Amino acid sequence: MFSRASSTSLHLVCFTTTMQTVLAAAEVDFTQYVNVFMGSTGGGNRFPGVAASPFAMAKLGPDVQSGSTDAYSGYLASGNVWGFSMTHESGTGGAPKYGVVSQMPVVGNVSNPLADLSQSRASADEGQIGYYKTSLNNGVTVELSATEHAGLYQYTFPSGSPSTIVVDVSHVLPSFRGLGWEQHYTGGNFSSFSDGHYEGSGTYNNGWNLSPDWTLYFCGKFSQEPTSSKTFTGTGTTLSSYDSTAMVSGSERLGGIFTFDDANLASRVGISFISSEKACQNLDSEIQADTTLQSLVTKAKSAWNSQILSKIEVEGGSDEDTQLLYSSLLGMFMIPSNKTGENPEWTSSEPYYDDIFTLWDTHRCHTALFQILEPVAYEEFIRSLIDIWRHDGFMPDARSSNYNGRVQGGSNADNVLADAYVKGVRGAVNWDDGFSAMQTDAEKTPPNNNDPKSPESSTKEGRGALPDWLRYGYITPSYNRAVSRAVEYSTNDFGLYQVAKGLGRNEDETTYLNRSRNWRNHWNPAASSTNHSGFVVPRRADGTFVTQDPLSCGGCYWGDAYYEDNPWVYSLNAIHDVYTMKEYIGGDEKFIDRIDKLWDLNIFNAGNEPSFTSPYLYNFVKGAQWRTVERSRGIGKLYNSGATGLPGNSDAGAMEANLLWQMIGLYPMTGQTTFLVLSPWFPKLTINLGNGKSLKITTTGGNKDTAFYVQSLKVNGESWNKAWVSWEDVFADGGTMDFVLGSSPVDWATGELPPSPASADNDG
Structure with a gap:
């Protein structure tokens, strides 16, 4: 079941007794509880497109323009889609970054690829982990999936007209804030080969971190040979050259136009910060010609399930709270990007x-x-x-x-x-x-x-x-x-x-x-x-x-x-x-x-x-x-699990992590081994710590919304009278925390106060 951008909650399938059963990692696809659009509007700036695994370098999704609104992650709920690019960040502010290596589907022949080719959407975008779908008003349906360093575009064009893909090397997410943090395209190269594949690079600079020139390389292949392919250069919307298959380089806008007769078309693209040869290697090793979109979706779900989502298992709680937990986990691990093996410096x-x-x-x-x-x-x-x-x-x-x-x-x-x-x-x-x-x-x-x-x-x-x-x-x-x-x-x-x-x-x-x-x-x-x-x-x-x-x-x-x-x-x-x-x-x-x-x-x-x-x-x-x-x-x-579900910019998952600690019922004092005790949300929550260790947290006698005050607490089976625990108590080797909750405050934490290591008087 795909979530829609306009939804405020995610419709979930395979529930039994409204989630009153344990969500066991070995049995449950946790991705079904994720709304990829959580926090994507209302200032949350989350990326709803495809990140095939936690920290994936490639993040494939739409780039939307709507007046002078900055699209920090590329996505906006309203406005025209003007490309689908391979690189994005999630939950950032200041000014957009990336949105490069883009392609745009066009119905019919294209006379000027530098013109505005953007399209409004026929319906709200749809998505789930590993999958994204956009239906454009020109009748083209775009479905996306990806791997760590490559992406797969699956196009369905209207029948009866040529199907055209415009690859724009100069495409980059703009900023309209006037702060001097907008990105710039400064040059590139584009080569289209007789076997139908293309490769090249684009060089860009600036963005929120004021970076100097950096280069991303790409390698693209289609599922069929184009009936025609051309390269182009130009300035602004003025076309200066429009050639048959050739190599083009320079600081002008540039790219390629590929036209096909078939209405169904797949496009594979690999990226690299090292070279176009490495981009082709990434593509060929991660997405082969016979790779199906569904297989990539399945692989992405498996990666997110095993690496992140299964690390927290819950029993009880409301549907909304469960959606909120797993949707927050997704948002927390979109970035940083693991670029091991892709460092050009x-x-x-x-x-x-x-x-x-x-x-x-x-x-x-x-x-x-x-x-x-x-x-x-x-x-x-x-x-x-x-x-x-x-x-x-x-x-x-x-x-x-x-x-x-x-x-x-x-x-x-x-x-x-x-x-x-x-x-x-x-x-x-x-x-x-x-x-x-x-x-x-x-x-x-x-x-x-x-x-x-x-x-x-x-x-x-x-x-x-x-x-x-x-x-x-x-x-x-x-x-x-x-x-x-x-x-x-x-x-x-x-x-x-x-x-x-x-x-x-x-x-x-x-x-x-x-x-x-x-x-x-x-x-x-x-x-x-x-x-x-x-x-x-x-x-x-x-x-x-x-x-x-x-x-x-x-x-x-x-x-x-x-x-x-x-x-x-x-x-x-x-x-x-x-x-x-x-x-x-x-x-x-x-x-x-x-x-x-x-x-x-x-x-x-x-x-x-x-x-x-x-x-x-x-x-x-x-x-x-x-x-x-x-x-x-x-x-x-x-918070909520809908598109406006964050109280501010995600800030690369900081906002989601803050909420997850509320759900767990602890809060870290950074740089210290101290965790302050809050009140957990779920009757049962287990954090899998690896190596057979876990922290199991239970609540009895109350509920999350109206009877949430701590009445008593046991840690590792022993009565506990401190409003804090240490890393060694519950995380180093695992442990248990058993809360009794109630509707009125009780003075249960009568023991030692949390440490304050820089204070001369460290006992309060």
Whole structure:
């Protein structure tokens, strides 16, 4: 059963007693519970097309144009389709990236391939994992499937007219925001051969990470010989050459036109960042001439089932919640892209992951779940970050088209490595190199890349405001995003402390623990707002504080002191030093009220990553865990499994990961082994941890929507009175968590408070 873009929920098949049976990995196709259109509209920017496996390099889908609206993933629910391209990202913002190696079906002969060939749709697009379908108003039906490095287009044309495919090398997703982040096509080549196949490359630049020229190669073959094939070049919509089969190269728009007599046609395309020869090898090894579309769909479903979806099994719960869980898992693992063997920049035996958008978004909760559900790929990802440092000089905070950029706050690869280290990721990771990569962020100022949005320091990689950080222990207003950067630099340095401690680097351990407390240097106890005093504010070089309304962040963007949130939120973001935050704010009662005010004053935004952890900090006050549960349930209500089901941009799955933790009933404190206890959604939920290990979570006595307060908890069969668990308690070797829920709050968490490792008083 295919989901439709216009649906707000996914019709599911093969239910028994409305999902009151266990969804067993060995018996159930979990893909049937996935709506690929979840979060694809309403600002979610999710890619609904075909990603044949988690982290697949090829992502085949439609490119839609609708006025001056940016199509970040290529898809828009309304507007005209102007091509179907091989490369997309999912859940990104800023400006679109990729949308290259495109082809467009046209009924009849084409006189000018540079003209507007776009078509509206006769009906809403349809899709499921491994399959996508578009019905165009010209009568052409396009069905898509893909592999990791290749795609299969299956066309059904109206009978009685020639069937034409236009391959446009110069096709690229545009941006209309006027920020200077739009992509450009800068040149390419196209060769059409006597056997009917074609190959070539396109070179492009810019996009959200301001990358210089990068090249993607392609190799295409059809299921039948064309009756005619031509190449073309031109500028804008003006055709300058229109030749029989030949090689064409240059900076003009270019491509090929292939015309066929048959109404049914298949088109196979391989891609590579290395060469057109490698693109042909990818095509021939992954999609042969006799490969059927259905076989690729089946293979894609198997990949997603085995690698991701089967890692969480649930029993009970509503149809909608089950759809929401599995649809969120899909969105979480679309990117980064595994480009191992496809790195044109250097030769290495290490894995290589690209399309990282962005660790600023994902380090808070996405990467922690990534490790749990896909530990093998996660170790590869960590190794890739370190290898990028070896060859590029810095780890990325974001990366795409083989180029670092852009950094929004701190060097948050440091947090990701620290989180992996303290949770036992070892394998083939060279942690001495890992720590050296982190130290590069902490000690070396990156060259300024002269970003027009923040020209005073680098936004490409590293910590652009590091000179102030090292000189003053805080960041002055001479740097953009000074306060939010300072809070993040503190958490980054805490990450270095964690790894230095584990590696026995005692001097570094002391240095970075002390530096992790530097956020305190931005704390102005005199700054006040709505009966609260003390907020992180800008500070001048002479030590004086800038007068700052804590309810304002200016534009909350690149040129302001705070990025994408305000002083209220950033004043709660030193999650490694919570007890100091509590002391500065005025104790437990004021701390609770400070968190409450995020809602009372309409500050909290579930679509903003700096707010992600704030709702669960109640767990650092005895007797207040029930407040965390209330906030968690409220956040869960902002999601659904439909096309508008995300409360903000997916941000490469960060938004989905945030929701998945609500469903599980835990929340990670990044860079630490602590997980705060929330309240699970399902009567039974099992996380398969690999090697025969699992975490089994049960709830009794309540329900997800009206009786969700924790009454009691047992961990591994023992009564538990703490509002947190550690990695060692439930994840290192698996475990059990058995909740009793009820309709009213109960003060059950009377034991030790969660650790606050950077605080002098670590018991609250």
